[in-house]
Amino acid sequence: MPANVLPGSMPLPEQLEIRNIEIWIEQQVWGHRLIADQTPWFLLLEALGVMASRASDRNHDRIFPGKPVDGKHEDFSYSMATRSALRMLLFKDRYIDEIADSQAVSDSSMWTRWFDLVPGGEEKFGYLRDRFTRFSSFRNAVALLRGAEIESERKRRPNSRHLAPRGPDMLAADFGEQANGGVNKDRRFFARGGELLYLMLNRSNLKDALEEAVRDRLLTPGSRWNALARILQPDSPQPVATFENGYLPLGYHRVYDVLAEDWLALLSLRGLPDDNLPEPLMRISGLAIINYMTLRSAEILGVPPTEFPVDMVSLDTLSVQKISKDCFRRHRDQSRLAISKIVDDFSKSPEFAEASGQANPFRAVKELVSSRFNYELDDTPLAKIPAELKEQAISNHDQHLGRVVGFYAEQIGFAVARRGNGRWYAASDGLIEALVLANVKHPMEFETFLETLWTRYRMVVGSEVGCREFQTVNYAHLKANQRLLEDRLRVLGLLKRLSDDCAFVTNPFVE
DSSP, X not given: OOTTSOTTOOOOOTTOOOTTOSOOSHHHHHOBOOOTTSOHHHHHHHHHHHHHHHHHOTTOSOSOOOSOTTSOOOOOEEEEEOOHHHHIIIIIOOSHHHXXXXXXXXXXHXXXXXXXXXXXXXXXXXXXXXXXXXXXXXXXXXHHHHTTBTTTTSOOOGGGOOBOOSSGGGOOOOOEEOTTSOEEOOOSSSOSHHHHHHHXXXXXXXXXXXXXXXXXXXXXXXXXXXXHHHHTSOSSOOOEEEEEOOXXXXXXXXXXXXXXXXXXXXXXXXXXXXXXXXXXXXXXHHHHHHHHHHHHHHHHHTSOOOOEEOBOOSGGGHHHHHHHHHHHHHHHHHHHHHHHHHHHHHHTSHHHHHHHTSSSHHHHHHHHHHHHHOOOOOSOOGGGHHHHHHHHHHHHHHHTXXXXXXXXXXXXXXXXXXXXXXXXXXXXXXXXXXXXHHHOSSOEEHHHHHHHHHHHHOEEOSHHHHHHHOTTSOHHHHHHHHHHHHHHHHHTTOEEEEETTEEEEOOTTOO
């Protein structure tokens, strides 16, 4: 087994370069890499970029070929278009509106004026005049597509601004731009989390069913939005940025199948308009990452996984809020404890003992630490090496991966934060709807729906599961929490009560 992976994990991809990673510990647990700078939306976009690249590459006959049969890690490159012309129009141009609102006497003069001002001029953008009979129509098309930007409130560089994924011509690489205009693959916002999401789906037992569903619902060019994006781009081949896939340690995990089942359920909803499909996919994918991270922490520690008590946020549910806060803190602390345990296990290992007994123990331990964790020791005394490893690893963890669970929970609508009151698990209307769409294929009794949330995601909402898992929780508060969820489902049009004792959760998009 390679020295830099945990027992039972897959070896690193041959193309993966880790020399510039200061310390390689958390990556052995959760993979390379998940960080809070990559939002759940960007997680989805990066994953779709991998899928679109494989779907269009003649060297690959499948999007999801499954993990290699020889026990090696998936090892491939993929490319994404930079969309430089489209990004110039949408995110850099400052002249289109000004010229369209001017008192120019003709469309011809408007086009001429714009070509004089826009970088590249008519030589680069002349194709647009052939596609739009009126400059005002061109202006309206640009304005419409600008409205499809996701997370437009965030002030990002133009090459890190993206459109909602409604077709392959709307997917773009994320990169920095060098002084000479070249691509700097800095991985700032597409930080490999989407690659890990793709790898989870690729290793799931539903990869064959997903193959057709992803091609049919996410990568077909026929949507009106995709047609609009395509008409604003030149026909000539576009520059691309090429990337190598990341590292996902475990060949299989139950989360992979839950994620794939949710994706397949959403993609199979023919009644759900394509325009409405990306948002629940984003929420469900972010939830899978949260589940994966918290489960891996518990597995490393050898403890039962901590639940997700979901508060409906009311004065009548304060007891639920309290246990939710406790579980939120436990999830945060367990990832740190998992890192500490890996270091503790290392310091008690036969390899560490053998190195410590060498004629030059510091040199032997230094080489072992470098091989195992990619970390270069200075002149640390032997007895203090474990503490230094923990301090360095946890410091890095707290800045990046350690923030993912809380950040993702807020981004997908799975947590609330109150000044002076902390953060805890709750559910937005958007997340509630995504859970219904992914889990309800026919009218489902409300109690069965609650049990499904527990079985698939470890979510605790109502009295039956709550009293079973938390002996000290206030029963009345759990009942109130359950009633509030039922009320919200009814307001959202996702629940019908046929009698006092019979309420059914319904999915309006099931045909």
